[in-house]
Amino acid sequence: MSYVPQPFVQPLSERIATPHAHTCEAAQPIDLFPVVNHGVSVELLQLLKTSAHTFFAQPPEKKAVYLKEVSPSRLVKYGTSFVPEKEKAIEWKDYVSMLYTNNQEVLQYWPPQCRYMEYTYKVALDFLKSSMEMVKRVVEKKTEDRMNRLMGTQMVNMNYHPTCPSHELTIGVGRHSDMGMLTVLLQDGIGGLYVKLDNGDWAEIPPLNRALVINTLQVSHPMGSTKVRSIGFEPQTYIGSRVSVPILTAPNPSEKIGPLPEVVKRDGVVRYKELLFQDYMNNFFGQPHDGKKSLDFARAD
Secondary structure, rough: OOOOOOHHOOOOHHHHOOOOEEEEOOEEEEEEEOOOOOOOOHHHHHHHHHHHHHOOOOOOHHHHEEEOOOOOOEEEEEEEOOOOOOOOOOOOEEOOOEOOOHHHHHHHOOOOHOOOHHHHHHHHHHHHHOHHHHHOOOOOOOHHHHHHHHEEEEEEEEEEEEEEEHHOEEEEEEEEOOOEEEEEEOOOOOOOEEEEEOOOEEEEEEEOOEEEEEEEOOOOOOOOOOOOEEEEEEEOOOOOOEEEEEEEEEEEOOOEEEHHHHHHHHHHHOOOOEEHHHOOOHHHHOOOOOHHHHHHHHEOO
């Protein structure tokens, strides 16, 4: 394309200047960090990126089969932006979201270009399970059964950002804090991930060879963690088309989330109410990206 269509042009108030943003050092105190010694092979990481490029390189009519309104399965959804019908400007991205239930349904319903990700996904999920100590720091060392329920929903997303003719007018992914317990993000060599630091500055999380980016998420906050503070966004780039592949974990929809009793006892105050994760999820996906505004839904009256 030689120009940016008007629906994708971000209002001036929403644009964030990034050319002078600094690079985030690994030692800085943010709840998002790269992991290299994760046990996932370089070949599998490359397979994830190849799967994404292969899927999005298809003709539009092939991808449209998986649009939310017509998709043959609730497990797979293809679309653009986040909530395009409510956004001031559409994000410069397409995505395909694939819910993991079991291997049989993956083979039956996931797009053919992505089905051989089954093994890749299993390895990444095994990595999450082996990293239980890191997750326990977020949920205050709950029982294994409780941990399994809090990470009962697993999903693979593939984001695609085509080359943009005027990248300064657009945004790849708006300001947001991921919903759920934990995200494992694979960036390609182009990168494009920024986080907001405590002082208000934006810092780039550069792509590292063989690294996965780990992010603790919003649902940890209503449970009482005061550590969750990183807000990320992805500006668009003029370098070329890029992909990112987040693997997300979240509580089961029927799981109740709310302040942990030991945290309430320690702090002497209840900041968030108890609610079904399904209700929290409905609120999150019912509005555009806007930092951590969706946390307001969970605040105690």
